[in-house]
Structures are given as C-alpha cells and as structure tokens.
Amino acid sequence: xxxxxxxxxxxxxxxxxxxxxxxxxxxxxxxxxxxxxxxxxxxxxxxxxxxxxxxxxxxxxxxxxxxxxxxxxxxxxxxxxxxxxxxxxxxxxxxxxxxxxxxxxxxxxxxxxxxxxxxxxxxxxxxxxxxxxxxxxxxxxx
Amino acid sequence: xxxxxxxxxxxxxxxxxxxxxxxxxxxxxxxxxxxxxxxxxxxxxxxxxxxxxxxxxxxxxxxxxxxxxxxxxxxxxxxxxxxxxxxxxxxxxxxxxxxxxxxxxxxxxxxxxxxxxxxxxxxxxxxxxxxxxxxxxxxxxxxxxxxxxx
Numbered sequence: 001x002x003x004x005x006x007x008x009x010x011x012x013x014x015x016x017x018x019x020x021x022x023x024x025x026x027x028x029x030x031x032x033x034x035x036x037x038x039x040x041x042x043x044x045x046x047x048x049x050x051x052x053x054x055x056x057x058x059x060x061x062x063x064x065x066x067x068x069x070x071x072x073x074x075x076x077x078x079x080x081x082x083x084x085x086x087x088x089x090x091x092x093x094x095x096x097x098x099x100x101x102x103x104x105x106x107x108x109x110x111x112x113x114x115x116x117x118x119x120x121x122x123x124x125x126x127x128x129x130x131x132x133x134x135x136x137x138x139x140x141x142x
Numbered sequence: 143x144x145x146x147x148x149x150x151x152x153x154x155x156x157x158x159x160x161x162x163x164x165x166x167x168x169x170x171x172x173x174x175x176x177x178x179x180x181x182x183x184x185x186x187x188x189x190x191x192x193x194x195x196x197x198x199x200x201x202x203x204x205x206x207x208x209x210x211x212x213x214x215x216x217x218x219x220x221x222x223x224x225x226x227x228x229x230x231x232x233x234x235x236x237x238x239x240x241x242x243x244x245x246x247x248x249x250x251x252x253x254x255x256x257x258x259x260x261x262x263x264x265x266x267x268x269x270x271x272x273x274x275x276x277x278x279x280x281x282x283x284x285x286x287x288x289x290x291x292x
Contacts, residue, residue, distance in 0.1 A: 036204045065198060078181070079180070081199050081238075085230065088229060
C-alpha cells in the first residue's frame with residue numbers, strides 16, 4: 001500500500017482532479033466482452049427501446065469503473081481503495097452517432113478518518129444528469 | 143407479488159473457483175480505458191507491494207454477479223429476472239484481487255423488500271481465495287420492477 005498522497009496533506013473539501021470519460025457503442029461492446037455482461041440493453045438499440053429505454057445505455061458497472069479512476073489516479077495505488085459504493089440513479093444514454101456520451105466525474109474529500117483513511121464523495125454526470133447517487137469511496141493514503 | 147421473507151438469511155453453496163488471469167485483468171483495464179501500470183506490469187505492481195498485477199476495483203463484480211445468479215435464478219424464490227435492474231453496488235475490500243487468485247463466492251440473501259410493487263433483494267457475496275483468506279465482500283441490490291398494467 002503506497003498511495004502517493006499523504007493523509008496529512010488533505011482536509012475535508014480537498015478536491016480531486018476531475019476527469020471526463022467518453023463512452024461510445026464500441027466502448028460498450030468492449031466492456032461487455034471484458035466483463036461478461038452481454039445484456040442487450042447495452043448494445044441492441046431495438047431491444048433497448050422495446051423495454052422502454054430511450055436508446056442503448058452504458059453498463060452501470062462501466063460508469064462505476066470510470067468514476068473510481070478519479071480516486072485511483074489521485075491516490076496512485078488502486079489497491080488502496082478499501083470501500084466503494086454507488087447507487088445507479090440515471091442511465092448513461094449512448095447514442096449511435098460516432099460521438100457517444102461523456103461521463104464527467106469530480107470528487108472531494110468528505111471526511112478525514114483514522115488509520116490514514118479518507119472518504120471521497122464522487123459526483124458523476126452525463127448530459128447534465130447525475131448518473132450515480134451516494135457514490136463514495138474510502139481510500140487509505142500514505 | 144411480494145417475495146417470500148423466509149429466504150432472508152439463506153446462503154447458497156460457494157461457487158467453483160474462478161482463476162484470475164493476468165490477461166483477463168489487462169482486458170478489463172483496457173475496456174475501461176485505465177492505463178494504471180499496476181494492472182498490466184508485474185514490476186509496477188511489485189513496486190506497490192503486491193506479488194502480481196492487481197485488478198481494477200470493480201473487476202470482481204463479474205465474478206460476484208455470476209454468483210448472485212444463484213439467487214436470481216432460484217426457482218423457489220421466483221424473482222422475475224426479465225424485470226431485474228441493478229440498484230446499488232458496494233464493495234468492501236480486504237485486499238485487491240490479483241492475478242493468480244482462485245476465488246470462490248458465497249452468496250447470502252441479506253434482505254427482501256417490496257416497495258411500490260418493486261421487489262428489492264439485497265445479496266452479500268463473500269469472496270475468498272484458495273487459502274480461505276477473505277478478499278472482498280460485494281453488496282448487490284437488485285430491483286425487480288413491478289409488472290406494468292396490461
């Protein structure tokens with residue numbers, strides 16, 4: 001465990017560098033293969049519309065995987081994450097227009113805990129909508 | 143239709159071991175566009191104190207979700223799988239998953255609720271390695287949406 005950020009260097013309100021993550025249909029096909037989640041709502045527009053969705057949507061777990069990168073890139077050591085949870089509030093709609101969608105993630109330190117731990121609260125937005133709720137990670141700093 | 147509360151606390155048999163491979167971790171890291179070398183370069187992972195490459199934090203879900211399928215597809219429970227969506231997901235890590243791990247998952251139904259016609263099932267998946275060491279716990283909330291009026 002060798003996070004590159006010192007516990008003493010952060011305080012409540014410390015902002016982590018925000019990042020934007022593009023997602024296209026090709027991204028979703030690749031993620032489906034890597035994760036084993038082949039639910040057609042993530043690649044088949046006809047199927048997605050038939051079950052009442054506006055279009056193909058990104059896997060919630062894909063969005064969850066992107067959001068934590070704000071924490072792991074900041075901390076340096078991805079294994080320093082000791083807890084991570086989210087609520088899937090709104091889908092990330094991915095149009096078939098060659099551009100796709102953008103997931104914009106910011107985070108800030110919400111609590112400084114004992115044992116070199118901090119809690120980071122994440123905000124993940126797409127098309128102006130909050131796509132994750134209660135997105136929180138606890139990470140062990142140096 | 144409300145699900146049977148007597149299923150709360152039910153634990154399913156551990157899954158067969160899933161062997162975590164370096165290339166599977168690489169494939170996952172590439173799929174989420176994450177270039178952290180700890181996922182692909184054993185030397186970089188060793189520099190952080192790990193014996194081999196580690197997996198991104200959400201990688202383990204593909205293993206725990208498959209295990210949760212035991213619950214979802216339990217004919218006695220009778221969850222309508224075609225209406226299931228993923229509500230919440232949380233992980234509590236003892237250590238990161240790493241290449242060479244042989245992981246088994248033991249799933250337990252933690253809670254069953256019915257709200258506004260939606261069936262909500264909380265599943266806890268305890269992940270252990272081959273030596274019996276606890277690696278991570280996955281908390282998965284599944285929501286079977288109420289059937290629409292015909």
